[in-house]
Amino acid sequence: MTRVALGVSYSGQGYNGWQSQPSGNTIQDKLEAALSRFAAQPVHTLCAGRTDAGVHGLMQVVHFDTPLNRTPSSWVRGTNTFLPTDIAVQWARPVPDGFHARASAVARRYAYVLLQSPVRPSVDAGRVGWVFQPLDHGAMQQAADHLLGEHDFTSFRASACQAHTPVKTLHRITITRRGADAVAQAPCYWRFEFEANAFLHHMIRNIMGCLIAVGQGSRPPAWMAQVLAARSRDAAAPTFSPDGLYFLGPVYDAAWGLPDRTPAYDWLP
Template identity: 80%
Template sequence: MRVALGVSYNGQSYDGWQSQPSGRTVQDQLEKALGKFADQRISTLCAGRTDAGVHGLMQVVHFDTSAERAPYAWVRGTNSFLPRDIAVQWAHVVPDEFHCRASALSRRYAYSLLESPVRPSVDAGRVGWVFQPLDLAAMQAAATRLLGEHDFTSFRASACQALSPVKNLLRIEISRRGAYWRFEFEANAFLHHMIRNIMGCLIVIGQGKQAPEWIDEVLAARSRDAAAPTFSPDGLYFLGPRYDARWGLPDRTPAYDWLP
């Protein structure tokens, strides 16, 4: 039986998603909890790995198991063994041909950013921070230039393992509510640190240090040295993948609307 789960987590205490010898990853904690609940070893695959400090609102995983449980039991039972900053949001039995990564049509991220003369406190680790005012129109103009299929080498981490730097950026939406900015990104796939590197450039442009047209030069350079420094992971959230409706999986979790 193949089961798909939607998992949310606060990434502040973890060394990213992917299992490591330290055991301090979200995958390690999830698989340990699943193993205790199912009384057998369970290995998971995820829709998109996240780095240390990055949060997940709807990471989707799948696994194969001989343990038969009702969907609600997978949720409640697994959560009873998970730490308080990780929670299974939903569970669905899916056909064997479903693959959480290969079946995804696109992936979505959001970056939550506080614009304030004072650093974050109660939301420390959950939002990025700038103390200089940002220009919405300038950032939107730059964001438009990134849409479509491009070689995103300039926004790629040196440790990126993707076979190709060419990705199709489908959507960037920028909005503001009070002192909080929300940047949403959707693409067929993302490179390692791609969003944090784009954020660094958008903020430089929003602060008036570069014109929106500068983003064209960064893209054309195909060099990491041409872009702004990688921005903080604190405000980055994996919103989850999109799937064809035939799989019957949720599109989002309640936290999607909570995010500042």
């Protein structure tokens, strides 16, 4: 048996999340169906991190075991032949048996892309979140800094979360603004980038709701520390839209020799 790792990108708009469901309308269902057709036998995958309905993936990583001996380019092109146009395998690599897409990841990365504009999104509808009020960059970054390090993130955890513990370590939250920097109320895009050892269900979308509340001035930056300390979902803002959330991919030790980015990184605002 050979263990193969794949890097997969997808638009989550038309799917019920990553994890397989009876409906068959998930990214995992579509990928496994395509792999099985190409391999002419059932193929089952394990992923680095499950994404919710509407959430996009720039470099989801999966692995599977197969008795077939095929080149990496063959796995890419052959599988993509049977995938919908909004899902694509970006790369394939043979990996040692000790590699595990989820367990071998030392961190995970997400980005949230947000449009600030008086007018709702059009060509990027479903691919960006949206606010129509101006945001305060400095206030949001101050609020975000309260979350860095190891904490109990119960306040940002969905009720359906299946994680064994709410304690996670947030390594980085970076907030950047693209366009019209000199005019506070001009339309622009914001990019919020998160890196942690792992994330809870809806954790980023719940953090985003709080960051936007701070950015719009309805809460002070110090409120984020109060929400964190409360360890209660009721203390935080409502869950924000999934539309602008992108799974950038897991982080692995360089010894595995896997790519750490795809071309889509250069397209994302």
